[in-house]
Amino acid sequence: MRNALRIFFVGGYISYRALFGFLSLWIFIPTLVLTPIFQILLFAYIGRAAGGHSDQFYVVGNAIQYSSVPCLFAMTQTIAEERFWQTLGPLLISPAGRLPLFLGRALPVIANGLVVAAFSLFAGGLILGVTLAGADWARLAPVLLVAAFSCTGLGLVNAAIGLRVRETAVLSNVFVGILLIFSGANVPLSELPGWMADIGRALPLTHGIEAARAVASGHSLASVRGLLGREALIGVAYSVGGFFLIRFFEVQSRRHASLERV
Amino acid sequence: MIRTARLLAFGWVLHFKMLSQSAFDGFLAILWPLFFATVAFFMFRHGSRNAALGPIALGAAVMGVWTATSVSASSALQRERRLGTLELLVAAPTNLALILLPVALATSTIGLYCIVATLLWARILFGIHVPVAHPLPFGLGILGIVFTIGSLGFLMAVAFVRSRRAWAIGAVSEYPVWLICGFLVPISLLPHWVKPISWVLGPTWGMRAIHAGAFGGSAWGDVALCFALGLAYIAFGNLLLGRMIDAARRRATLSLT
């Protein structure tokens, strides 16, 4: 009973931190508001210099790719804090619906990713003169949501590795960088060598970005349901993998009494 | 005079040593720009403009120097604070600027690793060959850009002396400087009002010097301007630092610990 209450209250606090953990305005605004816009501008201009695709192409691609930053970092921080407050162990073995509990942890992270993607799409688009109709936005929202969910799954895997590895910041950045290359954010899969495109299709965000581009150009949601389905499936696969990996490492750490991590 | 030179040199060597051993400040600083370089190479290779990739490789190489510096230098004081050495540095009978400058220069020197790594990456994985038409201006251009970026880092470190969030501000400046200094995107493509900002940033001229040194063209003016701007940043930073330290001692806001 004590454990359940503890999971509930501490969990609530941790979830709050996942949403507003960047509570200091001095970190929040630069990292989640300004940098994605700058990234969009950077690649839009590189695209112009290279004679690549349209501005809209880069706005959509980078807005969604950037949602990986909150999804990865916030999820990793959430799991790290669960361990710090020692609610991770009870959470993993709790008989009461593990799934809803974990979902509760992931929801603020997904919401964070969704808002970051949506906002940077809007703001970046505004600056570059890329405007989307209201109807486009209505169709985009579920796509962004699925993409954020999928990437949060990767965040769980990242969080799991983070339980074992010391330099979590380095690892998270590496994943963000990998997604930058392989997800089609700036280079469509058709322009990548075959093996790279294959890797890209096994990663989150790739299908979501493709779907988002279609929807932003006016296509219906129904036409992209295959892509969305695949994206959702990838999200589930990473989430499940991440969950088991977390459990494995947590059990291992107890066995080896290696809970101390600087 | 000699003492100042020794102090700068020694501080630079020591901090370079420490940064090289750090996974975040060393390894990631080298790896991170490679992601962007890779994307850029693909974009230009498939782009309709059929641009030569040599200049792109050079631009990407220099991006790394800024990456190595932007976060690391602006959070230099934060690092010292965490180590507990900040008090000792302020209590020493030496101008704090002389202590901070080598730290910033060390961070941009890590950028040399980036330049080598990126050029190798471009050559081995993408077959991009970067010629060096005029080695002397090329070399000076590289030194110049390391120097001017270091100086810019010093200025940032000073400006954020009191802030505990300095690293975030350093991080957010990463992409804008890449864009505005013409590393991958010609400045002619940027909006009119951005160009004056480009002109006052030392890295812009360093990039042009390196470009000219590699592909031909006169680089001397660019090299001179690059170094001159670097010196200007140092002078300004020095002035600013003196004022801030005084105010901080009075109001006990230096948060030395």
Add this chain to the structure above:
Amino acid sequence: MAVIEVSDLRRTYKTTTGIIRRRPLEVEAVRGVTFAVEQGELFGLLGPNGAGKTTTIKMLITLLLPTSGTAHVLGLDVVAQARDLRKRIGYVFGGDRGLYERLSALDNLRYFAELYGVSGKEQRRRIDQVLELVGLKGRERERVEGYSRGMRQRLHIARGILHDPEVVFLDEPTIGVDPVGARELRQTIGDLIAAGKTVLLTTHYMFEADALCNRIAVIAKGQIVGEGTPTELKAGVAEGQVLEIEVFGVDESILGRLRDVPTVTAVSVEELDQKQLLVVQATGEREVAAPLLAQLDGIEVGRVSSREPTLEDAYVALVGDAS
């Protein structure tokens, strides 16, 4: 002229309180401190945590500007002549921090030697000397991150005296160090005096102040509440007696009753594992055990013993008065 002269030194901090609505708050950390230290003295600033020791020392080493009052070290004003003063004083503080972990001890020393203007040839000689003095010779090429707390402290001291300062300020230098290491450190500190330096030491360890210092100033809540040699301070409580009573479970009300017993001047409680130790100070020679035990009626009492007053008792009395 005294080496260190402090006159009515004050330091106020402006801070904020509250989480949602921040209200400004002024905290007076140092409230008018006056003392002087002569050449060659080992002077102790003794007091509990938060008493203002560290703030005082930071003002003397020019890291902090006083809000009012004056301080002179070696005849130089700590405010106006800070830069000149810094060359002639050394600063050492306790704890793990304050060194570059990833560098060797030698590199650390070389760096600070540069910062303090110790010239090339002189550098090598000085570094050898200080390493010898603190007993780290032979281990200087190892990285600091592998050092124990005691070794780090010794390296700190080495760093602090590299430039051969005339005055050395030590802020809680033995904090967290094991007893053997601490004893070696104290020996080193004593050697500094033998070398002709003047030392100002802050500490909250009474026995350390007693063992090391020529003179002590007891500071509590930002003010000096007692000053003198250890003997003089002890004399303040010498006419009297100290009783130690082992008890099991006393509370504030009982302590109050004990304090009301005639001739009792101070009662303090030390928490031990399963029990508490009451230390009662009383004036005069009159038998006071019986009235005390009468007040403790109904509570389990263990051993009762009496002893001579020590510096610790003087300290408790002085600090207790301030609060």
